[in-house]
Amino acid sequence: MDAGLFAGAVADLDVSAEQIGAAIFGKWLLAFEVTSLLLLGAILGAVILTKRRLT
Amino acid sequence: VSAFADLVGALPLAALTVPLEWVIGLGLALFCVGLLGVACRRNILIMLLSVEIMLNAANVVLVGFSRLHGDLSGQVFVFFSMTVAAAEVAVGLAIVIALYRLRRSADADDAADLRDVDYGPMPHLKLEGEPAAHHDDDHGHDDDAAEPEVAVAGGTQ
Numbered sequence: 001m002d003a004g005l006f007a008g009a010v011a012d013l014d015v016s017a018e019q020i021g022a023a024i025f026g027k028w029l030l031a032f033e034v035t036s037l038l039l040l041g042a043i044l045g046a047v048i049l050t051k052r053r054l055t
Numbered sequence: 056v057s058a059f060a061d062l063v064g065a066l067p068l069a070a071l072t073v074p075l076e077w078v079i080g081l082g083l084a085l086f087c088v089g090l091l092g093v094a095c096r097r098n099i100l101i102m103l104l105s106v107e108i109m110l111n112a113a114n115v116v117l118v119g120f121s122r123l124h125g126d127l128s129g130q131v132f133v134f135f136s137m138t139v140a141a142a143e144v145a146v147g148l149a150i151v152i153a154l155y156r157l158r159r160s161a162d163a164d165d166a167a168d169l170r171d172v173d174y175g176p177m178p179h180l181k182l183e184g185e186p187a188a189h190h191d192d193d194h195g196h197d198d199d200a201a202e203p204e205v206a207v208a209g210g211t212q
Binding site for chain 2: 039
């Protein structure tokens with residue numbers, strides 16, 4: 001693959017899991033917490049929707 | 056084949072240099088597969104699965120462009136996207152289960168009429184103590200004769 005459209009522009013990003021964890025629990029902590037609320041809402045919605053005796 | 060061998064031989068083994076065209080091509084192929092699955096299949100479960108394939112195509116492209124820009128935020132966003140996909144498939148499967156209990160079918164064409172089709176009174180709304188006796192047929196032999204016997208013909212018309 002030589003001289004593609006984006007070739008050569010790919011940064012040499014050496015990402016470790018530690019960096020990703022630091023990014024999630026540092027910069028994106030609020031989004032992480034909101035994600036927990038979203039999962040809670042999804043669980044509640046799934047349980048309510050699949051309850052047999054609904055009405 | 057020789058170009059591929061050269062590419063494999065030239066791998067730095069620390070940072071795999073996959074060109075971005077491959078990433079975009081993979082994302083495009085996955086998205087097309089998902090779109091075909093949603094458009095052509097009528098099974099609701101397969102349609103949900105195809106939606107997940109499209110979401111994963113977006114994830115692949117996100118990771119590719121995250122590497123392109125040397126930014127970590129794309130990969131973090133992929134984690135959040137996976138979480139949203141999990142929530143979405145949980146609610147989607149719950150809707151499929153509720154729809155299957157209502158229509159006795161997992162086909163999308165049987166759920167085409169969301170207006171109130173007169174299926175009559177709900178035949179099997181037993182309370183929790185009783186065993187659900189709606190395996191074989193929807194006859195729902197009720198004890199009180201005032202309620203009309205309803206045979207839900209599966210589907211439309």
